[in-house]
Amino acid sequence: MAYDASTLPDVSGMTVGIIGGTGDQGRGLAYRFARAGQTVLIGSRSAERAAQSAEEIAALPGVPAGAEVAGAGNEEVARLSDVVVIAVPWDGHAATVAALAEPLAGKIVIDCVNPLGFDKQGPYALAVPEGSAVQQAAGMLPDSRVCAAFNHVSAPLLADPEIERIELDVLICTEDRELVGVVAALAARIPGMRGVYAGRLRNAHQIEAFTANLIAINKRYKAHAGIRVTDL
């Protein structure tokens, strides 16, 4: 089975919630999904900040007039969304996810959090007792359909309204093979992106950790690097 975008399911009617939607990564993804015409809910601990962020995103270039972009508290966003992206900083990951287990039951959960530390030599991968951020989330969300994806997407590229296409592959790690099509379809809503199945959750650590390498590449080559899988 080669990669074939034409077989992906129609996800245009799904509501996408972003937990941590006021941070750089979450906000950037929210913008791209809104620009694609997806209904987007921005989640934050502060419903007020979420609403303000939603208003700003709805007004950005390329977002269709009348686009449905709203903000609310994290719990309400989890409850109202079909697909929920976890885009909080790593140090708030466990607490945020644990508190949302009930509203996230039955939902598709996409974890894009990268557990990284930084010192004067730059970024490095943090050890995670569960193996990876997404495995930590999966352990806390036994009734959700969990995957890692969108770990490598550059926030500055997402945020730049001048950029139409973002050429990279979204690597999807999950135990739930049927989830792959949905998440790949969501990735494909952003022009230039493909969603590619990249292994089970036990192989997600290195995908999260690889963000440290992308940061090293960005620094050395003054780029906003992502990756493309070849021969696909």
Next chain:
Amino acid sequence: MAYDASTLPDVSGMTVGIIGGTGDQGRGLAYRFARAGQTVLIGSRSAERAAQSAEEIAALPGVPAGAEVAGAGNEEVARLSDVVVIAVPWDGHAATVAALAEPLAGKIVIDCVNPLGFDKQGPYALAVPEGSAVQQAAGMLPDSRVCAAFNHVSAPLLADPEIERIELDVLICTEDRELVGVVAALAARIPGMRGVYAGRLRNAHQIEAFTANLIAINKRYKAHAGIRVTDL
């Protein structure tokens, strides 16, 4: 500093030794370097098997007549080469590298070994006390110039004489910034490849481990996947 192949040093005069040159990965790399006109030494525990392998490689399509491809024991290959690629199976890595510390002193050492385990669910990354195979090698080779590179190159693609170009990026992890140009130049000897600096040795684990994800991708999409860094 963007990626610029025109600034790479001339490495065409360097002798490239492959420790583990009779295995799939080593043999494939030896073939591609020989095909590019590089002098190649195949190393093996058995000098006889190495010589036989060298003879076979020299006779493969695309290798120039009169190409210098020879085989010898690992220690002799280490001593006679300018650049030495470590391409042994992970379970022989520590013993092989430790035994070569003296002949490898002052040499450029490229470790392309991926510490992976396999069970009925497929491949997974092994924990390495030193962090990664290349860190283990660097610890044992204090007088060598060590990097990780060529971890993601598909052995079947390397071996297929019909394939002219192998489109992927060789990610280079090292503490030795000047090494990057040499290894990138060596990568560029194989049409389609670029060598890209991808961080310090402490961020090599995830590059080695990512090979498990590439194997998952290969299985799912019937591909010989590699990766290309975007925006470079």
